[in-house]
Structures are given as C-alpha cells and as structure tokens.
Amino acid sequence: MSISSAAAVLLTIAYADQFNFPLTKDEIRQRLIRKTGKNDLNKSLSFLNKINLIKPHGQFWKLNNSGAESKIRLEREKNSQKKWLEINELLRVISWIPWVEGVAVTGSLAVNNATANDDIDLMIVVAPRRLWLSRILVSLSSLWNGKRRTWKGNEENSWCFNLWLDDKHLKLPYKKRNLYSAHEVCQAKWILDKTGVKKKFYQANYWVKKLLPSYFISNYKNTIKHSEVGGDRYQSAPILRFVGRRLLDLLNLLIFIPQYSYIYPHMSREKVSLSSAYFHPRSSRGQVYQGWRRSLSRLSGHKRRLVLVTGVFDLFHQEHQNFLRKAKAEGDVLVVGVETDKRVRKDKGSNRPINDQQKRLQQLQLFPVVDLAFVLPEKFSTTEEHLSLLKLVKPHILAVSSHTPYLEEKRWLMKQVGGEVRVVYQQHADTSTTQILARK
Numbered sequence: 001m002s003i004s005s006a007a008a009v010l011l012t013i014a015y016a017d018q019f020n021f022p023l024t025k026d027e028i029r030q031r032l033i034r035k036t037g038k039n040d041l042n043k044s045l046s047f048l049n050k051i052n053l054i055k056p057h058g059q060f061w062k063l064n065n066s067g068a069e070s071k072i073r074l075e076r077e078k079n080s081q082k083k084w085l086e087i088n089e090l091l092r093v094i095s096w097i098p099w100v101e102g103v104a105v106t107g108s109l110a111v112n113n114a115t116a117n118d119d120i121d122l123m124i125v126v127a128p129r130r131l132w133l134s135r136i137l138v139s140l141s142s143l144w145n146g147k148r149r150t151w152k153g154n155e156e157n158s159w160c161f162n163l164w165l166d167d168k169h170l171k172l173p174y175k176k177r178n179l180y181s182a183h184e185v186c187q188a189k190w191i192l193d194k195t196g197v198k199k200k201f202y203q204a205n206y207w208v209k210k211l212l213p214s215y216f217i218s219n220y221k222n223t224i225k226h227s228e229v230g231g232d233r234y235q236s237a238p239i240l241r242f243v244g245r246r247l248l249d250l251l252n253l254l255i256f257i258p259q260y261s262y263i264y265p266h267m268s269r270e271k272v273s274l275s276s277a278y279f280h281p282r283s284s285r286g287q288v289y290q291g292w293r294r295s296l297s298r299l300s301g302h303k304r305r306l307v308l309v310t311g312v313f314d315l316f317h318q319e320h321q322n323f324l325r326k327a328k329a330e331g332d333v334l335v336v337g338v339e340t341d342k343r344v345r346k347d348k349g350s351n352r353p354i355n356d357q358q359k360r361l362q363q364l365q366l367f368p369v370v371d372l373a374f375v376l377p378e379k380f381s382t383t384e385e386h387l388s389l390l391k392l393v394k395p396h397i398l399a400v401s402s403h404t405p406y407l408e409e410k411r412w413l414m415k416q417v418g419g420e421v422r423v424v425y426q427q428h429a430d431t432s433t434t435q436i437l438a439r440k
Contacts (some may be wrong), residue, residue, distance in 0.1 A: 009032065010048055024059050032214060053063050076112065098127075108122065110188055121162055125165050129249045169275040181285070308390075316363045326400035331396060334369055336374075383409070
C-alpha cells in the first residue's frame with residue numbers, strides 16, 4: 001500500500017458521503033481517482049479504519065464522523081425501485097419522437113439513491129439541428145402526462161429533462177470537465193439507445209478516464225456495440241430530402257427563439273445554445289465540493305499526530321524494533337518509508353540489501369506498532385525530492401536515531417511543512433545490519 005492509495009480511498013469515501021451514500025468495497029474500488037489493486041485497497045481500508053478515519057457499517061464503508069447510515073441507503077434503494085417502474089411509461093411518452101436518439105437517467109436515481117419525492121433527472125440526446133423541435137414535443141408529451149417540471153421547481157416526482165445534447169456535440173464543455181461531471185458521466189443509466197449514441201457519448205468524453213479510470217473504463221468496455229442505423233432515414237427523392245431538412249432546420253431555429261426568450265429571464269447558471277442545453281439552475285458541483293472539504297476538515301480536526309520514519313530496515317533486528325517502538329510513542333500514527341533496493345546498493349554496496357524491498361516492506365507491515373509502510377521513491381536524493389515527500393505525507397514528527405546524518409538539513413525540511421525532528425532513540429553502534437554481517 002502507498003500513501004496515495006490510502007488518500008485516494010479516503011477521498012472517495014468522503015465524496016460519496018456528500019450524498020449520504022456509504023460504499024461497498026467494490027464500489028470504492030470502482031470510484032477511486034487512481035487505479036488500486038485489491039490488496040492495496042484492503043490494506044488502505046484497514047489502515048484508515050485503524051486510525052479512526054473510516055469505519056465499516058454492515059457491508060458498507062463510511063467516514064467515522066458521518067451521519068450516513070446503511071439503512072438510509074437501503075431505504076432509498078426501495079424508493080428508487082418504485083421510480084424505475086415509471087421508466088416504461090416515460091419511454092412510451094417520448095421514444096416516438098423521431099429525433100430522440102438516446103435517453104439516460106442521471107442524478108440520484110441513476111445510483112438508486114432517490115428519496116420518495118425526488119424527481120427523475122434525464123439526459124436526452126437528439127439528432128443534429130433538432131434539439132428544440134424535440135424539446136417542445138417532449139415537454140408537451142410530459143405535460144400531458146402530468147410529469148412536466150416548471151420553472152417554479154417545487155413539483156415532486158417530476159420528469160426533469162435537465163440536459164439536452166445533439167449527437168454532434170456530445171463532449172462536455174471544457175469548463176464542465178471536473179470530478180463532479182465525471183461521476184455524472186459514469187453513473188448515467190441509458191434506457192434508450194436508438195443509434196449507438198451511448199458508445200459515441202463515452203468516446204466523446206474520454207477525458208473522464210483521467211479522473212475516474214476504473215469507473216470509466218468498466219462502463220466503456222461494457223458498452224454494447226450497436227449496429228448503426230443504415231442508410232438515410234428519409235427515403236424520398238434527394239431534392240425532397242434536401243428541402244425537407246432545410247425546412248426542419250429553419251423550424252428548429254424559429255422554435256428556439258421563443259423558447260430561449262421564455263427561458264432567459266429565469267436563467268441563472270443554465271447554458272443554452274442551438275446544439276445543447278444544460279438546465280442546472282443551482283451549482284450542485286459547488287455545494288458538493290464545499291461539503292467534501294468540510295468533511296475532510298472535520299476529520300483532520302481530530303488531532304492525530306503522525307510520525308514518519310525512513311530507513312533500510314534490512315535484517316530487521318532488535319535495534320530496529322526498539323527504535324520503531326520509541327518513534328510510535330511520540331504520536332498516534334507511525335508511517336515508515338523503506339529505501340529501494342537500487343538506492344541501498346548505491347549507498348551500501350552491491351551485496352546489499354540482504355532482503356529485497358518487498359520482503360523488508362512486509363516485515364514492517366507485520367510489526368504491530370507500524371500503521372503504514374511504503375517504499376520510498378527511487379529518485380530520493382535531492383532536497384526538492386525530500387520536501388516533495390514531506391508535503392505529501394505531512395508528518396508532525398520526523399523520528400530519527402542518534403546516528404542520523406544530515407540532522408540540520410532534516411530540521412530545516414520539517415520546518416517547511418510545520419513539523420519537527422525528534423531524536424527518539426540512542427542507537428548502539430555495535431548493533432546494525434553492517435556490524436551483524438561483519439561478525440558472520
């Protein structure tokens with residue numbers, strides 16, 4: 001396990017906490033902001049639980065100070081199942097419209113986390129230059145069925161068509177490419193796909209892979225390859241097709257103008273054009289991010305003093321063990337960085353280390369007082385590289401023995417991150433891996 005693996009797991013659980021949505025182990029792994037193996041995930045969960053940042057709740061994991069409960073999630077799953085029963089009715093109402101190419105459920109229902117009165121959020125993909133023609137037909141159809149949401153926004157159990165795209169403009173704008181939107185892309189549940197637009201949507205938004213690699217790739221690979229609609233959808237003579245399309249293009253524009261005039265006075269954060277419409281009056285992303293930061297701040301408010309130790313720890317003898325016990329006594333969490341084989345050979349000779357870095361790492365992970373052990377970077381010689389690690393780990397204390405070299409430089413480095421160096425153990429000169437090997 002690495003520091004970054006544990007941090008990624010904590011960030012993932014904290015993000016889901018903003019939606020009162022505790023996660024299973026598989027869901028955590030799927031949503032991680034970096035790829036992590038099952039072994040690393042298990043170690044990260046164990047470590048974060050050990051230092052009281054997260055805790056298990058049945059099959060779910062949540063923040064230690066979270067109000068999210070598994071029973072709430074299970075109750076919302078039941079609410080969601082009732083709402084999914086409306087989907088066939090919804091498709092019956094809008095799928096007849098010839099220019100509607102795809103429909104996806106988004107928001108809380110997409111992850112089965114809807115409350116009893118939540119509306120159903122939807123993304124509609126339409127043919128090029130047919131967005132506003134389609135929208136007025138969808139609006140009239142849903143109004144006829146009593147499911148139309150108005151600008152007052154106080155209707156319950158409505159169908160909320162809050163995202164419209166034509167199939168030539170499926171890529172989300174640069175300003176919307178963030179972690180919040182990446183989750184929305186991955187969580188969308190497609191309920192209609194006439195022309196293979198689902199696959200085109202994932203291809204257009206491949207940028208999501210950088211933010212949620214496992215989540216995006218699993219969705220992208222599972223996208224069924226639909227056969228595209230062959231030929232031209234209009235079978236009349238070419239000249240009639242040309243005239244008909246141009247007339248519909250003009251009609252789409254003429255319908256857009258009064259709709260935009262009606263929408264404009266009500267607009268706050270909405271983004272509307274001929275080819276796309278993002279009807280999101282509130283900054284959900286901003287609210288989620290603020291809550292995310294508050295959750296993490298509350299966790300950091302628990303004054304856990306983190307102690308960092310670095311070294312080779314080759315034969316892991318009694319002096320190592322005594323030193324680590326003394327280091328742990330200085331704080332609450334003991335993190336140990338292990339030197340790589342390459343750096344050990346460079347510093348101590350070609351016959352060292354006796355045990356490779358994986359075996360040394362495993363020895364430390366099994367030692368009771370060590371909360372987290374990781375392998376240090378191979379490039380770890382310069383002041384800048386040392387400082388970069390300290391900024392990542394943010395230890396309160398760097399614990400060293402009496403024979404540590406470069407003591408003043410280490411004190412200066414720790415001062416840069418608001419910590420301190422403490423000499424916690426008087427090392428016995430005749431007890432070291434080098435001395436033990438020399439006596440053999």
